[in-house]
Amino acid sequence: MLARRVLALGLTAMLLSFFPVVSADDTLQAASPLSDGVSTNGYVCSDDGCSPTDSTDWWKINAFKGDIVQIGFTGSMNNAAWWCPGDGWEADYSMHDSAGSEVASQAMSDTGSSASLSTTMPGQGFVYVKIVGKNSWCNDGVDYTLNPSIDKANRDTDEDGFVDNDDDCVDLVGISTNDRNGCTDSDGDGWSDPDSGWGVQNGADAFVLEPTQWLDTDNDGYGDNFEGHEGDHCPYSRGYSNFDRFGCLDSDGDGFSDEDPGALNGISAWYAHPVGAADAFTYDNSQWNDTDADGYGDNWHDESWNLSRSQWGIGQWLFNTTTPDACPFIVGHSNQDRYGCPDTDADGWSNGDDNWTTMNGSDAFIDEPTQWSDRDFDGWGDNHSEGAKLVDDFSDNPTQWRDTDGDGWGDNRTYGATQVDDFPFVNSQYRDTDGDGYGDNFTGFEGDVCVYSTAEEVESGWISHFDRRGCRDSDMDGYSDPTNDWISHPAGFADAFPDDRSQWFDSDDDSFGDNLEFFDGQSWREAYRGDSCRTTEGSSTMDRWGCPDYDGDGWSDPTVHWLASPGGIADAWQYDESQWHDIDGDGRGDNPLGTTADVCVDSAGTSLGPIAGGDRWGCPDTDGDGWSDLGDAFIHEPTQWRDSDGDGYGDDEFGNRGDACPETRGTSLLDRLGCRDTDGDGWSDPTDNWQAHPHGIADAFPTEALQWKDSDGDGFGDVPLGALRDDCPEVHGLSKRDVQGCPDSNRDGWSNEYGEYAAAIAIMGEDPAASWMTYLIIGLGFIIGAAAALTVRISRDNRELGDELFNANVEDEDISLIIAGNEEKIAEGLESPEGMIPLSELPPLNPDGTLPELPMPELGGESDA
Numbered sequence: 001m002l003a004r005r006v007l008a009l010g011l012t013a014m015l016l017s018f019f020p021v022v023s024a025d026d027t028l029q030a031a032s033p034l035s036d037g038v039s040t041n042g043y044v045c046s047d048d049g050c051s052p053t054d055s056t057d058w059w060k061i062n063a064f065k066g067d068i069v070q071i072g073f074t075g076s077m078n079n080a081a082w083w084c085p086g087d088g089w090e091a092d093y094s095m096h097d098s099a100g101s102e103v104a105s106q107a108m109s110d111t112g113s114s115a116s117l118s119t120t121m122p123g124q125g126f127v128y129v130k131i132v133g134k135n136s137w138c139n140d141g142v143d144y145t146l147n148p149s150i151d152k153a154n155r156d157t158d159e160d161g162f163v164d165n166d167d168d169c170v171d172l173v174g175i176s177t178n179d180r181n182g183c184t185d186s187d188g189d190g191w192s193d194p195d196s197g198w199g200v201q202n203g204a205d206a207f208v209l210e211p212t213q214w215l216d217t218d219n220d221g222y223g224d225n226f227e228g229h230e231g232d233h234c235p236y237s238r239g240y241s242n243f244d245r246f247g248c249l250d251s252d253g254d255g256f257s258d259e260d261p262g263a264l265n266g267i268s269a270w271y272a273h274p275v276g277a278a279d280a281f282t283y284d285n286s287q288w289n290d291t292d293a294d295g296y297g298d299n300w301h302d303e304s305w306n307l308s309r310s311q312w313g314i315g316q317w318l319f320n321t322t323t324p325d326a327c328p329f330i331v332g333h334s335n336q337d338r339y340g341c342p343d344t345d346a347d348g349w350s351n352g353d354d355n356w357t358t359m360n361g362s363d364a365f366i367d368e369p370t371q372w373s374d375r376d377f378d379g380w381g382d383n384h385s386e387g388a389k390l391v392d393d394f395s396d397n398p399t400q401w402r403d404t405d406g407d408g409w410g411d412n413r414t415y416g417a418t419q420v421d422d423f424p425f426v427n428s429q430y431r432d433t434d435g436d437g438y439g440d441n442f443t444g445f446e447g448d449v450c451v452y453s454t455a456e457e458v459e460s461g462w463i464s465h466f467d468r469r470g471c472r473d474s475d476m477d478g479y480s481d482p483t484n485d486w487i488s489h490p491a492g493f494a495d496a497f498p499d500d501r502s503q504w505f506d507s508d509d510d511s512f513g514d515n516l517e518f519f520d521g522q523s524w525r526e527a528y529r530g531d532s533c534r535t536t537e538g539s540s541t542m543d544r545w546g547c548p549d550y551d552g553d554g555w556s557d558p559t560v561h562w563l564a565s566p567g568g569i570a571d572a573w574q575y576d577e578s579q580w581h582d583i584d585g586d587g588r589g590d591n592p593l594g595t596t597a598d599v600c601v602d603s604a605g606t607s608l609g610p611i612a613g614g615d616r617w618g619c620p621d622t623d624g625d626g627w628s629d630l631g632d633a634f635i636h637e638p639t640q641w642r643d644s645d646g647d648g649y650g651d652d653e654f655g656n657r658g659d660a661c662p663e664t665r666g667t668s669l670l671d672r673l674g675c676r677d678t679d680g681d682g683w684s685d686p687t688d689n690w691q692a693h694p695h696g697i698a699d700a701f702p703t704e705a706l707q708w709k710d711s712d713g714d715g716f717g718d719v720p721l722g723a724l725r726d727d728c729p730e731v732h733g734l735s736k737r738d739v740q741g742c743p744d745s746n747r748d749g750w751s752n753e754y755g756e757y758a759a760a761i762a763i764m765g766e767d768p769a770a771s772w773m774t775y776l777i778i779g780l781g782f783i784i785g786a787a788a789a790l791t792v793r794i795s796r797d798n799r800e801l802g803d804e805l806f807n808a809n810v811e812d813e814d815i816s817l818i819i820a821g822n823e824e825k826i827a828e829g830l831e832s833p834e835g836m837i838p839l840s841e842l843p844p845l846n847p848d849g850t851l852p853e854l855p856m857p858e859l860g861g862e863s864d865a
Contacts, residue, residue, distance in 0.1 A: 046133040061126065166181050334350030337362055643659065
């Protein structure tokens, strides 16, 4: 790297040696220029050995105030003489100012070949360097090199007192110190004048020739320094006002600023005139002051006001001034006839005064804002605009003022009035000859068809107004009475019901009017016999009028829009004239005199009437057997419905739990249901067709709750309990003393097993009169005593008679039973056989020769009641 630098320097030096040597001029005026930092070679020679001969060189270099100019000198011998050993050279080196005066010098020679001179520039100019060769004792040629340099640290190029490093305008003389240093400041306020590179926005003086102003933040031409010339009252808001204050917003450009009561734009609150000095008319450049603060300005343009206004000392005359206040000291808001005067009704027209009357244009209606002019002086205004009141429709006719319908005929009907309109609200009518309220112009609105109605018709209100107007209308429903040339509806348009105010049309010609309701003048009311089926002929009269009624019962046939009962009120039986309603919807009519009349009108039911096997029609029937719950004794049992005897068992013997005795109340439930059960054991009492056990299954003991069966038929029950128990249930027997129901051949109450003699003895011990043995003993004695007598006295016939008597009362079997076992006693004649009555005790024969009824002996057991 170092070798490269040495080589470069060597080449540079060699190249410089080839440059032609500069020949400096010999006078100051012809001095050759030097350049800062650029070495320059020269040659001087005083006299000897000179080639060329040039003893003096002048050089110059330009510098500015404050520069320190330094020039170095280095000399060498140019043409040393070989015959003059030690030949040397000499020269003078001096520095001169721009006037040529020497400021420094230095003698140079081969003993002192280098020197440096310097000077500080007092101002811009040249520094001159003079090189003079001297005559030495041998040759005098000198080669030299000058090395100029300028120290610019303190340079002041424009010589304005600011060195270039601090001077913002190096080439311009200036004294500014605030925004920048050393720039032009024409007014000397310290703020530089603006130039192409430094404008007001950078901080330059916005007022070049005004020393009291320099800043203009809002760029409106008025300075921010409030105390300075035309100081800006609104420094941050651009404005051009210049009368009341400077630099504030002036919307209308009249020189008076807009008011700023909140000090939003200015440095203080600023109020409009008359409270303050601001413009009272922000957008009107012909007005600014408003002494009475009513919105109308003090300036005027009418020259006739000049004298009075000059005396008042307010406002000024301006050409074409807007809204000049005619009453500048009185608050007013009139703006039509004159500006700014009192206007009570605020219609823009001023109240009149001594100098300004209605003839001048003041308000003829000071309390009516929609009127101000009255040309015919009738108290009604000439203003016809929409919304106006007291409008005079006849501005030139004092007897008329209102024409409501605008047909040119007036509403006023007072005495003396002209152009009177009989129809003030109808512009196509104005005359009504008969006074019925319909105009004579037939083609006009509501033209009168019958122009000459009678006074009676008019006064009574018998005037039609619907089908045709102004004709006779007897019922006053608006539709005229039919005539030969004006027939009734539906063939024509006249009243189909001339005597019924609520009806007039009959579209289906069924004599029922089309109206369902009508307005009676005060409210809507139901029309008389209004046709509910206006386009369909019908004769119904009950649920609705005039609809189809197939069965002719007065109730209309149902439709999709007029439902049958119970969904609606139409005829639920349109082919049955005896029924029409079914309130509960069970398919049975509510008419009690009609077919299958519903007995339970308000309760749906499926019960049937008597002709269909039930009790009544249309009542609730829970079990669906055709009998209503009201008549069904068994509402949850479909196989039963009647319980004639009220014992809880149905009369239908084939139904569930059918009563076997439907006419007899009973509680039996084991052998058969619902029959009499006297003892309450569940087995029914026997009857003729329901025999007792064992011949049937009825209760064999109807009064004994513990017994019901008697398998052996002996009167004692099979249940081994109670007083009637059968100790021998499988064998017929009448015993009841030792055991019950066991065989008792002699019917003495003692069973055969107990023994007949034992029984007789036992009976004798208890009751001798009750034992057969007692009677046997007595009978035998009697028989024995009388045997002899009988044998003689009684013939065979008597014996036969005795046999007949015996046979009549005792069965052969019984006799044999009595005699059996008693033969011995009988033979002994001790006692009569059991069951035999002694002849002496026999009752006499009946008068007719028949035998008397003999009492039967008690055989034991209980007899039926």
